[in-house]
Amino acid sequence: MTTTTDYLDDMKACAEAIGLDAPEYVLPTDHTVHLNGIDFHYLDWGNPHLPPLVLLHGGSLTAHTWDMACLWLRQYYHCIALDQRGHGDTGWTPDDQIGEDNSDLMAADTAAFIDFLAYPRVILCGMSMGGMNSLRYAPGHAERLYRLVVVDIAPVTMQEGILEMEAFRKETETMRNFEDFLERAVKFNPQRKPAHLKYSLLHSLKQVEDGWTWKQDHRRRASMDSMTEQEQKQARAERTQSLWSDVRGITTPTLLMRGEVSKILSEEAADEMVKEMVDAEQVVIPGAGHSVQGDNPKAFARELHAFIERRGLEG
Numbered sequence: 001m002t003t004t005t006d007y008l009d010d011m012k013a014c015a016e017a018i019g020l021d022a023p024e025y026v027l028p029t030d031h032t033v034h035l036n037g038i039d040f041h042y043l044d045w046g047n048p049h050l051p052p053l054v055l056l057h058g059g060s061l062t063a064h065t066w067d068m069a070c071l072w073l074r075q076y077y078h079c080i081a082l083d084q085r086g087h088g089d090t091g092w093t094p095d096d097q098i099g100e101d102n103s104d105l106m107a108a109d110t111a112a113f114i115d116f117l118a119y120p121r122v123i124l125c126g127m128s129m130g131g132m133n134s135l136r137y138a139p140g141h142a143e144r145l146y147r148l149v150v151v152d153i154a155p156v157t158m159q160e161g162i163l164e165m166e167a168f169r170k171e172t173e174t175m176r177n178f179e180d181f182l183e184r185a186v187k188f189n190p191q192r193k194p195a196h197l198k199y200s201l202l203h204s205l206k207q208v209e210d211g212w213t214w215k216q217d218h219r220r221r222a223s224m225d226s227m228t229e230q231e232q233k234q235a236r237a238e239r240t241q242s243l244w245s246d247v248r249g250i251t252t253p254t255l256l257m258r259g260e261v262s263k264i265l266s267e268e269a270a271d272e273m274v275k276e277m278v279d280a281e282q283v284v285i286p287g288a289g290h291s292v293q294g295d296n297p298k299a300f301a302r303e304l305h306a307f308i309e310r311r312g313l314e315g
Contacts, residue, residue, distance in 0.1 A: 014199035020298055022071040035112040041089035045070045045079035052122045053077035056130025060216055062088030064203035068297035076305055085109055086217030107136040127151035139249035146313045148254040149304055151292050152265045154273040155243035176211040191295050247276050254280040255307040259288035
């Protein structure tokens with residue numbers, strides 16, 4: 001079993017399996033910073049003289065979800081990928097904060113991390129949960145952003161995909177062998193090459209007494225458990241309206257990426273989001289589901305770069 005401290009061979013196997021054509025193979029460096037009461041882990045892909053690109057992963061994923069894309073993007077950008085609160089090798093929400101709204105905590109984390117990096121401006125890219133955090137950050141921090149990239153998320157999502165992902169997570173909460181996880185992952189996501197799924201799982205799982213489990217905080221949030229079904233419905237509706245308000249308040253030029261076969265972001269919701277934004281465009285990534293950067297990292301990386309080249313980093 002390969003350790004995650006030396007995974008260059010698995011990285012190469014993954015990249016070759018998907019035909020990435022990486023200019024070179026390098027491992028990112030691991031870093032930790034203490035913010036908002038938590039130790040945050042992040043990956044730095046080097047080349048600090050290039051424009052900074054901050055990457056925020058989706059729920060149940062880690063900073064390593066961007067690895068294949070970063071192998072290509074690092075020739076143009078200083079790629080920095082964060083393990084968000086309760087994910088990967090970042091700490092979990094402290095017990096005294098567990099009753100607070102997790103999305104509010106993550107929004108504060110996003111601001112704190114970008115402040116910590118201390119760049120005058122960054123390119124911000126967020127997928128799914130990370131995309132939501134990006135949408136919340138952008139309206140009030142236009143002066144800190146060159147450009148914004150939002151991956152397969154909008155204020156309105158399709159419940160089918162959410163239920164499928166949640167069912168997969170529960171079915172694979174803990175499994176005896178790493179190979180059992182890989183077998184399930186291949187069945188759940190047939191778009192990906194097995195070598196790619198193996199590489200992703202190397203960074204998403206950890207060993208425990210009973211076998212292997214996800215590197216994620218799955219504790220229930222008391223803030224929702226204490227509500228009635230009607231109150232939860234109302235809270236979700238209010239959050240959706242708040243996100244639409246955020247979307248309309250974003251002045252940073254934005255690219256929305258949608259996976260061609262996504263079960264989370266519908267074509268109609270993506271079109272509506274782009275229409276509601278001040279300055280936005282959309283691209284559809286072929287062969288990709290919800291995890292665009294994972295399902296088709298080559299197209300993801302090239303479309304992100306094409307957008308930045310087209311729109312520039314000024315103004």
